[in-house]
Amino acid sequence: MKQSSEKIGDSPTRLQQDLLGQIIGLIHQDGLRPGARLNENRLAQRLGVSRTPIRAALEHLAGGGYVERQPNRGMELLALPPEPDAAEPAEGGEDDLIVRIAHDRGRDLLPLDISETELMRIYGASRQIVRAALERLADLDIVERKAGYGWRFLDTLQDRSARLESYRFRMLIETAAIVEPGFTLRPDWAEVMRRDHEMALAAALAGQWGPSSSVGFFEMNAAFHEGIGDASGNRYLAAAIRRQNRLRRLSNYDWTHGVARVVVNCREHLEILERLEARDHQVAAALMRRHLDMASRLQPSFESKD
Amino acid sequence: MKQSSEKIGDSPTRLQQDLLGQIIGLIHQDGLRPGARLNENRLAQRLGVSRTPIRAALEHLAGGGYVERQPNRGMELLALPPEPDAAEPAEGGEDDLIVRIAHDRGRDLLPLDISETELMRIYGASRQIVRAALERLADLDIVERKAGYGWRFLDTLQDRSARLESYRFRMLIETAAIVEPGFTLRPDWAEVMRRDHEMALAAALAGQWGPSSSVGFFEMNAAFHEGIGDASGNRYLAAAIRRQNRLRRLSNYDWTHGVARVVVNCREHLEILERLEARDHQVAAALMRRHLDMASRLQPSFESKD
DNA sequence: GATTGTTTCATGGAGAAACGAAATACAATA
DNA sequence: TATTGTATTTCGTTTCTCCATGAAACAATC
Incomplete structure (x- = not known):
């Protein structure tokens, strides 16, 4: 048996899975x-890894029947593999746990003071995972280490004033990002954004709003704001916007404002996008300010969820 | 022997050391x-820990001769222990390592790509410490995980444009902090700040500037800017300012602008402080903007250090 | 009854060992 | 020579146990 000499087997690694997606991307791009x-060498070099994980990823592609190994002459492309949907929020147990912890704390399912081992029991995760999650939550000022053992939630989450402060902060930095002297929008990014928003808008108008749309909508939203940060040319503005999104991701994964608000949101984003493409930065910034100001006035209906 | 029943012995724990300082602080404060x-109970409650580490800390105080254990009646204060200098940058091996790594990379003593084990060898630190340091550096966008094994420096440090972007960002958020509607300065903080700055100013004018003054000066400086963030009443502004300081701490621990600039810096801070106390927020913000703008124009003389 | 002294339990860190997987070096083949 | 196939080395994660130490309960003392 030839297969047994290559020990690929069952589960693609995180890295291998990532590479697989990137390889498919390159196939289409080229x-x-x-x-x-x-x-193999070229792929390894372009993707910044060694040949080993590349080979494994290719072997997985071969398993799908898209490529075939020609002995001593490498992999031959048989059929174009379909492009996977980008940016699924990391199923496994890394970012996932962060969201779950924050979510459960928001529902008061977790006590204010809690130890690592207790979290390990509750979520069935290893200590490392729990630790990493807590560290990152601490970085967002959502928990803090207690002096001795254990951690304490700071409850920035359901705090009403925190929400307003967050919007004030975003109004400051996101409008500033738009009027930065070095602001330049990548045309391809704008194109993708426009398309995504128009699709979301059409879906919302058609009443297609499933429970899974929520996460996708949030991520599109986040990508919009982060893209503006990146375009500003100031890495600290961009980082601050990204950080705010990370924070919002913890409490905003379930959309509680209904489809009507989705429509408004998409339209506002598209309007801002238009102004940005026309280099009308002042108006774009003003629109962004109003966009955030309006959003800050919405009442999040928290309690009526289970 | 009575001592042998209490197993305190030699090395105070991190927590015990912290508590020791805090207990001394409370003694003076009260x-x-x-x-x-x-x-013991009251100390434990006020400091948010159990009695166990409190007892250990008190035992250490007793070792210094400042308190004495009265059997079954607790610790009696014999003499006032001296207040330790606050905010030493954590000797041990946590924040310390972060600064050292950043410093060495800034001097090009570390390669762009590096593995954890290599860092362990170089600095003689445990894997955990190195990991924690790398994670925090990654959070500041100074390193990033490579796809496979290892880490890569992003070299935000000696990057000239990064420096300017940082100052632009700070000009934005720190002036915004001052003009926030909820801005309220804690009078005791202002008092401490004024005193510290005047002392530093006097020392600089007298030409007393040792190699150790550098860190202390930086920390005073950082405390000033962070205090303004805290006073803003917006936690995200405060967090952003704190983050910028964390970043600056990595490259600014050695002051390269000479004593003259220390004098100017202190005077500008004192002037801002005055305006803030007079509730003259507009002028204070303008002064802050100019303060940062001037600082951004200084040329950091990097290479002439060893 | 309040406070200290003492014991017990749980937490999380340190260290070792094992393992899967990525990097690297080398051999084989076109 | 360039590329693939194979073996070796290295890396970092996982998992385990051990143990100091902090939390909490209980007993003793004022």
């Missing part, structure tokens, strides 16, 4: 056709 | 005199 050969 | 008794 416009390869069936019959083309995939050079 | 204005206790020799003869007073130190209640």
Whole structure:
């Protein structure tokens, strides 16, 4: 048996899975056709890793029937593999746990003071995972180490004033980002954003709003604001916006404002986008300010959830 | 022997050391005199820990001769222990390592790509410490995980444009902090700040500037800016300012601008402080803007250090 | 009854060992 | 020579146990 000599087997690693997606992306980007050969060295170099995980990823692709190994001559492309949906929020147990902890604390399912081992029991996660999650939550000022043992929630989450402060902060930095002298929008990014928003808008208008749309909508939203930060040319503005999104991700994964608000949101984003493409930064900034100001006035209906 | 029953011995724990300092602080704050008794329960409650580490800390105080254990009646204060200097940058191996790594990378003593084990070898630290340091550096966008194994420096440090972006960002958020509607300065904080700055100013004018003054000066400086963030009443502004200081701490521990600049810096801070106390927020913000703008124009003389 | 002294339990850190997987070096093949 | 196939080395995660130490309960003392 030839297969047994390559020990690929069952589960692709995190890295291998990432590489798999990137390889597929490169295949499309380079416009390869069936019959083309995939050079391992070049892939390894372009993706910044060694050949080992590349080979494993290719082996997985072969398992799907998209490529075939030609002995001593490498992998040949048989069919174009479909592009996977980008940016799923990391199923496994890393960012996932952070969201779950924050969510459960928001519902008062977790006590204010809690120890690592207790969290390990509750979520069935290893100490390391729990630790990493707590560290990152601490970085967002959501928990803090107690002096001795254990951690304490700071309850920035359901805090009403925290929400307003967050919006005030965002109004400051996001408008500033838009009027930065070095602001330059990447045209391809704007294109993708427009398309995504128009699709979301159409879906919302058609009443297609499933329970899974919530996360996707949030991520599109986040990508919009982060893209503006990146375009500002100031890495600290960009980092601050990204940080705010990380914070919002913890409490905003379930959309509580209904479809009507989704429509408004998309339209406002599209309007800002238009102004940005027209280099009308002053108006775009004003629109952004109003966009955030309006959003800050919405009442999050927390309690009526289970 | 009575001592052997209490197993305190040699090395005070991190927690015990912290508590020791805090207990001393409370003794002074409460204005206790020799003869007073130190209640374990109350100390434990005020400091948010159990009695166990409190007892250990008190035992250490007894070792210094400042208190004495009266059997079954607790600790009696014999003499006022001296207040330790606050905010030493954590000798041990936590924050310390972060600064050292950043410093060495800034001097090009570390390669761009590096593995954890290599860092362990170089600094003789445990894997955990190195990991924690790298995670925090990653959080500041100074390193990033490579796809496979290892880490890569992003070199935000000696990057000239990063420096300017940082100052632009600070000009934005720190002036915004001052003009926040909820801005309220704690009078005691202002008092301490004024005193510290005047002392530093006097020392600088007298030409007393040792190699150790550098860190202390930086920390005073940082405390000033962070205090303004805290006074703003917006936790995200405060957090952003604190984060910028954390970043600056990595490259600014050695002051390269000479004593003259220390004098200017202190005077500007004192002027801002005055305006703030007079509730003259607009002018204070303008002064802050100019303060940062001037600082951003200084040329950091990097290379001439060893 | 309040406070200290003492014991017991739980927490989380340190260290070692084992393992899976990525990096690297080397051999084989076109 | 360039590329793939294979073996070796290295890395970092996982998992385990051990143990100091902090939390909490209980007993003793004033």
